[in-house]
Amino acid sequence: MGRLSLFAIGISELRDVFGAAPELAQRLRSSTARRFPAPATDPRHRGSLLGRVGPALKRPIDPPHAPARPTMADCEVLLAGRAVPPERLGYAWQIVLAWLDELSWGRLDVDLSIKQMTDIEFDLARAGLPTSYGMERLFQDNPQLPLRPLPAQRFGYSKNQHAEATGQALSMVISDLSETSIPVVGQLLGFLNQFDDWSVRAAATGRPAPDLVAIWMD
Numbered sequence: 001m002g003r004l005s006l007f008a009i010g011i012s013e014l015r016d017v018f019g020a021a022p023e024l025a026q027r028l029r030s031s032t033a034r035r036f037p038a039p040a041t042d043p044r045h046r047g048s049l050l051g052r053v054g055p056a057l058k059r060p061i062d063p064p065h066a067p068a069r070p071t072m073a074d075c076e077v078l079l080a081g082r083a084v085p086p087e088r089l090g091y092a093w094q095i096v097l098a099w100l101d102e103l104s105w106g107r108l109d110v111d112l113s114i115k116q117m118t119d120i121e122f123d124l125a126r127a128g129l130p131t132s133y134g135m136e137r138l139f140q141d142n143p144q145l146p147l148r149p150l151p152a153q154r155f156g157y158s159k160n161q162h163a164e165a166t167g168q169a170l171s172m173v174i175s176d177l178s179e180t181s182i183p184v185v186g187q188l189l190g191f192l193n194q195f196d197d198w199s200v201r202a203a204a205t206g207r208p209a210p211d212l213v214a215i216w217m218d
Contacts, residue, residue: 002218004112005097006191008105008198010208011143011157017099018146019081028099029075035098036070070094081146093150097215105198105210108191110184114218120181127176133169135188137162138214152218160199163212167192 017028066073070091077084077092084092101107121134131137139156149155158166170189177185192212199209 001111001113002216004108004110004117005215005217006108006110006138006188007100007213007215008107008163008191008195008210009100009103009213010202011141011159011211011213012208013103014100014143014213015145017096017103018078020079025079028079028102029072031098031102032070032072032075032095036095038071078147084147089148089150092147093153096147100213104213105202106191106194108187110187112184112216116184117216120184123177123181124170124173124185127173129169129173133166137166138212139216143213150217154214154216156214158212158214160195160209160211163192163210164195164199167195 016024020028066088074084074088074091075095077088078095117135121136124134125131138158139154140162141157141159143155143157167189170185170192174182174185174189195210195212202209
């Protein structure tokens with residue numbers, strides 16, 4: 001089973017976290033530290049004598065291995081806009097998802113397999129939805145971020161106007177869908193219907209109107 005995650009955030013705001021300005025960078029560091037705290041160390045487990053004398057030597061005896069979790073070092077690589085090493089890519093994406101959650105106006109997560117998405121697309125077309133407003137079109141634009149997708153991951157976005165137009169189009173056909181499609185499309189429609197309000201609130205606070213960022217992971 002895959003998961004479709006949708007975020008309401010201006011694409012320029014998302015791009016700005018890579019090479020972030022100092023104020024934003026500090027906010028994201030604090031968010032990362034809260035979401036992915038380093039495990040407490042036990043002072044009773046000080047390691048062997050050989051391990052303890054290692055720091056006194058010119059070269060460490062056992063160079064430390066990167067932890068199997070997101071770390072502040074991963075955070076700094078992202079904030080600087082540097083390339084993420086392949087072995088840290090999954091952890092970097094965990095941090096970026098947390099940042100999206102922090103900065104977005106709203107988030108929707110839907111458990112969805114490829115077959116279910118294909119079946120819903122067929123059902124929407126049968127109900128008369130123009131193909132330009134199908135679920136696949138939520139991924140239509142390239143976010144142009146310095147972060148590669150993971151294997152079996154899809155990543156894209158739709159502009160604000162397209163998100164609002166898709167919501168309007170879905171509202172015209174949802175009553176004609178099958179019982180298996182309505183729950184997922186209903187969640188999507190509820191999410192898209194909030195974009196108009198989010199756009200008004202964004203304008204009032206000097207932020208860009210939210211676009212729709214879509215991430216699907218198998």
